[in-house]
Amino acid sequence: MDYILCDENAIYYECGYSSDNALFIRCGSEAFFITDGRYSIEAQESIRGAEVVTAADLVAAARLLLKKNKIKKIAFDPKEWNVMDFEKLSAKSSLYFREIPDFSKKKRIIKNDEELLIIAKAVKLGKKAFKSLAKEIRQNGFGKDEYALTYLAKSILSDFGRYDLSFDPIVAIDSDAAKPHALPTDKRLKNGDLLLVDAGLKYKRYCSDRTRTVFAGKDFNFNTKQQFRSKKIQKAYDTVLRAHDHAIAKARSGMKARQVDALTRDIIEKEGFGKFFVHSTGHGVGLDIHEMPVISSRSDTIIEDGMVYTIEPGIYIPGEFGIRIEDMVAMIDGKAMVL
Amino acid sequence: MDYILCDENAIYYECGYSSDNALFIRCGSEAFFITDGRYSIEAQESIRGAEVVTAADLVAAARLLLKKNKIKKIAFDPKEWNVMDFEKLSAKSSLYFREIPDFSKKKRIIKNDEELLIIAKAVKLGKKAFKSLAKEIRQNGFGKDEYALTYLAKSILSDFGRYDLSFDPIVAIDSDAAKPHALPTDKRLKNGDLLLVDAGLKYKRYCSDRTRTVFAGKDFNFNTKQQFRSKKIQKAYDTVLRAHDHAIAKARSGMKARQVDALTRDIIEKEGFGKFFVHSTGHGVGLDIHEMPVISSRSDTIIEDGMVYTIEPGIYIPGEFGIRIEDMVAMIDGKAMVL
Numbered sequence: 187m188d189y190i191l192c193d194e195n196a197i198y199y200e201c202g203y204s205s206d207n208a209l210f211i212r213c214g215s216e217a218f219f220i221t222d223g224r225y226s227i228e229a230q231e232s233i234r235g236a237e238v239v240t241a242a243d244l245v246a247a248a249r250l251l252l253k254k255n256k257i258k259k260i261a262f263d264p265k266e267w268n269v270m271d272f273e274k275l276s277a278k279s280s281l282y283f284r285e286i287p288d289f290s291k292k293k294r295i296i297k298n299d300e301e302l303l304i305i306a307k308a309v310k311l312g313k314k315a316f317k318s319l320a321k322e323i324r325q326n327g328f329g330k331d332e333y334a335l336t337y338l339a340k341s342i343l344s345d346f347g348r349y350d351l352s353f354d355p356i357v358a359i360d361s362d363a364a365k366p367h368a369l370p371t372d373k374r375l376k377n378g379d380l381l382l383v384d385a386g387l388k389y390k391r392y393c394s395d396r397t398r399t400v401f402a403g404k405d406f407n408f409n410t411k412q413q414f415r416s417k418k419i420q421k422a423y424d425t426v427l428r429a430h431d432h433a434i435a436k437a438r439s440g441m442k443a444r445q446v447d448a449l450t451r452d453i454i455e456k457e458g459f460g461k462f463f464v465h466s467t468g469h470g471v472g473l474d475i476h477e478m479p480v481i482s483s484r485s486d487t488i489i490e491d492g493m494v495y496t497i498e499p500g501i502y503i504p505g506e507f508g509i510r511i512e513d514m515v516a517m518i519d520g521k522a523m524v525l
Numbered sequence: 526m527d528y529i530l531c532d533e534n535a536i537y538y539e540c541g542y543s544s545d546n547a548l549f550i551r552c553g554s555e556a557f558f559i560t561d562g563r564y565s566i567e568a569q570e571s572i573r574g575a576e577v578v579t580a581a582d583l584v585a586a587a588r589l590l591l592k593k594n595k596i597k598k599i600a601f602d603p604k605e606w607n608v609m610d611f612e613k614l615s616a617k618s619s620l621y622f623r624e625i626p627d628f629s630k631k632k633r634i635i636k637n638d639e640e641l642l643i644i645a646k647a648v649k650l651g652k653k654a655f656k657s658l659a660k661e662i663r664q665n666g667f668g669k670d671e672y673a674l675t676y677l678a679k680s681i682l683s684d685f686g687r688y689d690l691s692f693d694p695i696v697a698i699d700s701d702a703a704k705p706h707a708l709p710t711d712k713r714l715k716n717g718d719l720l721l722v723d724a725g726l727k728y729k730r731y732c733s734d735r736t737r738t739v740f741a742g743k744d745f746n747f748n749t750k751q752q753f754r755s756k757k758i759q760k761a762y763d764t765v766l767r768a769h770d771h772a773i774a775k776a777r778s779g780m781k782a783r784q785v786d787a788l789t790r791d792i793i794e795k796e797g798f799g800k801f802f803v804h805s806t807g808h809g810v811g812l813d814i815h816e817m818p819v820i821s822s823r824s825d826t827i828i829e830d831g832m833v834y835t836i837e838p839g840i841y842i843p844g845e846f847g848i849r850i851e852d853m854v855a856m857i858d859g860k861a862m863v864l
Contacts, residue, residue: 223803224706269603269611270626287609337686347676347709367563370686464562 188213189261189289190248190275195473196266196290198391203232209244210236213255220247245274257281263289288478295470295478296492302516304392305472305494309514309525312386312394315343316408319383324405328377332357332370343387352386352393352475363399363508366465366500377404380419380507386475393475394525395496397512399423410511422459422501422509429453429499430511433467437497437515437522443485450499451483459501468496471514493517494525527552528600528628529587529614534812535605535629537730542571548583549575552594559586584613596620602628627817634809634817635831641855643731644811644833648853648864651725651733654682655747658722663744667716671696671709682726691725691732691814702738702847705804705839716743719758719846725814732814733864734835736851738762749850761798761840761848768792768838769850772806776836776854776861782824789838790822798840807835810853832856833864 191197191210197219198204200212205225211218217236221229226240241247252260259282262272266289276283286292297305319342327335339355358368359375363382375381381402386395398408401415410427414420429450437446447467454463470477471494479487481495498512515522530536530549536558537543539551544564550557556575560568565579580586591599598621601611605628615622625631636644658681666674678694697707698714702721714720720741725734737747740754749766753759768789776785786806793802809816810833818826820834837851854861 224704264609264612265607267608269606269608269624272608273603285608333686337680337683340686341676341680344676347672347679365563 187261188257191290193266193290199290199294199473201233201236203229209248211248211251213257218251220244245271248275252281259284261286261289263287291478294472296490297472297494304390306525308387308389308392308394311389312396316396318342320407328375331372331374332359335375336370339383339385343385350388352388352395355385358382360507361505364502364504364506366502375402382508382510391473393471395471395475395514397498397510399509399511419507425454425457425459426499426501426509426511430497433497434515434522434524439489439491439517439520441489443479443481443487443489444483446489447481447483454499462501462503463499464502468498470495489517491517526600527596530629532605532629538629538633538812540572540575542568548587550587550590552596557590559583584610587614591620598623600625600628602626630817633811635829636811636833643729645864647726647728647731647733650728651735655735657681659746667714670711670713671698674714675709678722678724682724689727691727691734694724697721699846700844703841703843703845705841714741721847721849730812732810734810734814734853736837736849738848738850758846764793764796764798765838765840765848765850769836772836773854773861773863778828778830778856778859780828782818782820782826782828783822785828786820786822793838793840801840801842802838803841807837809834828856830856
């Protein structure tokens with residue numbers, strides 16, 4: 187099927203290059219990468235398998251190309267396009283624009299070996315960065331507030347500017363960790379606090395994603411073996427860890443995504459924390475930090491070999507604390523391999 | 526006129542709070558802020574003058590509110606909405622959705638005194654950060670590559686995580702500065718290089734934006750008085766600086782934006798650099814880094830008191846060097862005041 191893309195990562199996936207102002211059309215055996223003058227030289231040097239078209243008005247250029255190539259029907263993702271650009275593209279056109287939500291993400295749901303290797307490397311770099319971050323916090327982090335700790339996480343995850351980040355890291359202390367998408371505050375880290383860190387980096391444009399929740403004693407680390415002073419916290423922590431480990435051990439290709447979700451949710455519900463697990467078990471990861479499959483209680487997606495996603499159960503007690511443990515897995519030979 | 530917004534900054538402007546998942550409806554004297562459970566407590570604490578509505582499906586909740594309030598006609602910005610959400614909002618509805626591109630940006634084009642004070646503070650912090658950055662580069666920056674220097678700029682502009690950045694800083698050496706939107710490379714800074722830095726930070730969500738191009742000798746600073754070894758560079762630099770100063774001195778409320786653009790462009794063209802000034806003279810700045818007015822050769826917008834925009838002429842000689850000097854101005858009592 188012929189299609190037109192405007193999302194930067196969707197385009198990168200097609201031709202190994204992209205820019206923040208580009209369109210991509212595939213029609214039959216031909217492909218066109220449309221961008222403006224700022225990027226045309228780089229594009230010509232980098233792209234194989236697509237003709238580079240330089241234009242000031244990308245949408246107008248796309249219309250012309252669709253017409254010249256006598257396209258009758260073309261797929262697009264209605265989540266990618268804004269109303270104005272799409273109206274400009276489609277106004278008074280005799281083309282049939284077929285809406286396919288998540289068109290590119292659906293194509294990208296199974297990772298090939300090259301992608302798996304790149305993602306594995308991103309995860310490895312992320313893991314190493316967590317280790318460095320723990321060391322830095324042990325030495326200089328106590329007394330610092332969440333802003334400063336977040337900055338520290340950004341610095342170390344990016345290897346001081348070498349890598350892009352998958353997203354702004356979350357660094358949350360005690361009750362701040364009860365908000366799954368906590369923004370930093372001026373709360374300062376004290377010896378013995380609960381500390382949640384959720385962070386990832388990009389390697390060759392592919393994302394990593396990891397969360398650890400720890401008892402921040404003087405000699406803490408980001409391993410999953412953690413000892414808290416509070417019995418309530420320990421119970422929640424052990425439950426989350428058990429749910430996390432269980433899902434990784436039992437996830438199989440051929441299951442529905444909601445069955446994988448149930449692997450964590452059932453354990454958390456049985457321990458009475460069900461209503462405090464307020465999000466899905468996980469999400470696909472690739473060029474975008476949120477890809478398919480969605481590992482939620484409502485998803486009928488069949489899990490297949492080559493899929494990469496997070497397992498990240500959590501328990502959030504408002505005003506008290508939050509626990510989340512997250513790793514990325516790849517489905518290999520029918521099982522979930524921790525990356 | 527009643528309207529519905531989905532852009533985060535557009536919503537913040539209406540009610541002093543926003544989140545990355547929110548809709549805002551104003552109908553007559555009533556207003557509604559729709560968000561999901563993660564943000565509803567914060568929203569209720571922060572918002573005055575709008576009712577907070579919590580919903581899992583924001584668009585469905587908006588449809589219901591529009592119906593309940595018997596709205597007949599509502600304005601929206603077709604650049605804000607993606608095709609899918611807008612279709613969901615408007616499908617089988619008897620409402621008339623009036624498209625107004627840049628609806629919120631048009632409302633925000635004139636800044637009030639409170640906004641002007643906040644922006645002035647953002648600019649002041651940015652200026653101070655440039656000074657600290659110069660000091661840091663003088664002491665430790667020579668020999669570092671553009672990645673490391675960009676990281677340094679991020680660190681210092683954000684005051685080590687205290688402030689958000691207006692955008693990823695641009696730090697470009699010599700011929701890399703010839704790309705107006707240069708991405709960092711592994712080119713290292715040597716004594717005597719040309720160095721371009723374009724960076725800004727956010728204070729209370731409002732952006733600053735500044736560019737300096739300097740001769741990076743051992744004791745350089747980011748003042749506009751610069752002495753280059755190359756006569757060609759010096760001529761280009763002096764031309765850009767003259768264009769910059771001239772526009773600031775001569776811009777008046779009541780002019781058209783394209784007349785302000787001509788104040789820089791005419792000087793650059795007269796010196797024979799016209800075809801190397803490849804962008805507009807400037808852009809409005811506020812909650813977004815790119816707001817209205819657009820100071821371009823095609824803009825008929827009338828400049829008015831209270832507008833805030835950049836003056837940033839440039840000359841870019843491909844493969845050789847690039848010069849840009851940028852300051853923000855506010856129109857006060859008919860004239861452009863440098864912030």
